[in-house]
Amino acid sequence: MTLKKTIILHLIAASLLLVNTPKANALHEVISSCAFTAFRQKTSVLDHSTTVLFENMQKYGTGLVQQVLQLNLTNAVSFNGTGNPEVYEENFFALQIFEMENSSMSQPAEELSLKQKIVRYYQQSSIKVKVLMIVLLYLLLSIFMLFFLIVINRYVKTRRRERLALLKNEYQEQLAGFLFDEDVDRIVFRGLNSSVNRQVLINVIHELHTNLHGESAGKLRDLYFNLKLHEDSLKKAYHRKWYKKAKGFREVAQMDVKDANKHISKYVNAKNPILRVDAQVAMVKLSEEDPLDFLYDLKYELSEWEQINIYDTLIYHQINIESFEPWLDNRNQSVVVFALKMIALFKHVQSAPRVKELLFHGSAQIRLTAVKTIKALEIAEYKADLKKLFEVESDSLEQIVEDQKKNKKEKEADNLDDLLPRKIRQSIVEAMEPVADDSDFDFLSEIAMNKENSFIMRVVALKIMANITPSGVLQLDKLEQEAQDDDTLKNMIVNIKQNPES
Template sequence: MYSYQHFIDYFKNAPAIIQVVWVMIVLFMVIIIILIIYLKLLRSRLRKNEKIVAQYQNEYESNLITYLYSGNEEEEISAEQQLIVEKLKSCVPDKFKRRVVVSTLLRLRNEISGEMAESIQKLYFQTGLINYALSSLKSKKWYVVAKGIRELAQFHVKEVNDQIVIHVNNPNKEIRKEVQLYLVTLFHFEGLKFLDVLQTQLSEWDQIQLLEVLQRFDEQEIPNINPWLKSKNDSVVIFAIKLAKIYNQFEAKDTLLDLLEHRHKKIRVEAIQVLSHLQVYEAKEVLKNKFNELSLEEQIAFFKLLENVFESSDESFLQEHIQHKNFEIKVSALKIFKLLNIEKFHSFKRLLSAPKDAEIIEFIENN
């Protein structure tokens, strides 16, 4: 016991800071040992979970397939189906099992359509899974709400529309995103009505996702986009411009022309691009007349538009700009010239003799 006593004495007589250091050493060692043991447990739990998930998934997968193939015409639900419903029902109160059941159903729900898809949805109701999704809407945790909405969208539960629309202007970005996806997935263009009341900005990511969902449907009957093009919410305007482009909304031409005066530069540029896509000749005259007041981005976009809608009357305007210091504008102008008046184009060879310009002319000549 001598050394132990010795150490106690040493510790007592050491300065405070050394005492602190020794206390921390012991503390750290204890923490490290605890963490090492915990890491061991954690890793084996993760490994085990992976195995269990795979096992449950296999089981539920074959349950699901049996369910889908054991229906018959006469009964609403066959005895065999009833058995599976009961079995799954007993699994869903367990959070871990529920997650696997839901993901198994979804893996199939997302990939198939027709009668079988409807059967899967029926199973979703019969097993009571829907109640868990609905109760998650009332959760205080944003990700639980968002996940719940997503699940309801994936299972096409249209009936709970009212409970979901109230979240359109939810302060949480992720919840809003799921609400929008829910509406558009289930109600297609009709679901876009949320744009009328949206107070927050629709991010580029959200817009792309919505457009991708919309593109999955065959219907091309799109609602009147004019009100959205006039929206006070700039992101809604940008989104509407994208709709105009993808669905060739020539009817919205006049509103699009008005957007050339919008206070937001990005919107002006995008408006030029869509007018170019729709080949609106009126846009050309408007922009040509105020070309020098435009920002560089608008000028570049305008020249792209010109490539689509040029006429021989544009020749003098183009000639003014073949010396433009912006590369893209110069290339555009020369490209159009080549198509418009090949002789004049050749005459530029003398005019633009700087090596860089010669390179551009040569390239356009050959391509």
């Protein structure tokens, strides 16, 4: 990756700058000057620079010369890193430069060349100025290098993009012909000896396969196997880099390649969440017996994104799960929540008794989801349980609000503890909507009349009452008369009577 290499290169140069020894400064100059070359030749910058350093010693002024002079032969050899005896000659050569440059110090400034003037300014300057000069040089080289990187990258990428777009187009047309033209038996794709081209073809097939079902999808899958593209996907699935692995998982899942099931199953508990979701989706798609088997041993919390992906896979590939009840006992609470959501979405009414038991679970999140599931299943028999839960939640909310009031006296903000009990209570009232009848008037009117309840909950209770035929509106009239000093309630009732559907 260009970006990574560029960063590493700069890091090496910058760290040497920070050391700020003559050797480091000299090394830095070398690194900067040969950085682009090294990058182009794909060689290590440090390997390249030590060689160039000795080849171009006279460029680096007295700083390095002094350094070299202080080194004995052994040190110099180790500095060179090659053990080359010619290094001794380099030392001698360096001494000559040192003498030559020292002699220039006595020359009058007018007689010096610009280069000599800069060298003299550098030598006579404080450490502050020296650092600035080095930084400036480094920045100039950086800009130069970045400029070329940007221009070259654009040129290379544009060409590559154009070429791949053409190839993709060509493959798409060929595949359309293959799928929809009955005369085409054999099909020859250009350039499949290149892995890049094969990936383009895999992407095109993958994309098409996502939108196809039945015979066409099968034909496409056969082609994928005949061209041995599944080997490419499997290679990716076994790749050491996580993002390649994840891509591989996707491809094998889409094209129904079951050879890597055992390998993929190891990643349903991967630390990397991206890899984990792709492995989970692949397992749902590829497992022949129990697609959600991995949920029993899930170590991490099942994120909402993972839940959405698993649900989508079940729907898209029409995978039938007989019952989600086995996961309602799971120790991982996120798995229980997921199972409850699935019971609601697939309308598994037969699981309702087990859902009812979870209404009084220790986890508020599970209680909330259980209430929502009961609402989705529209089971009138559980109204009493819901009302009982409402009371329990009200008591716990009362305690939380009491604590919050105490904290407020100490100027502390309300905590988040009340959010879930409030949501559970709201959901219970909403769950009454499809199943409410005359017997629920007392429960609902009590909610509507309690000023401590949230505005929205009171409105929902009144709306449910209004929609209970035939006596709902009469009950609202009665409540309006009882409201007396509660103007908010009166306004609510008037509004609901005018727009019962709003």
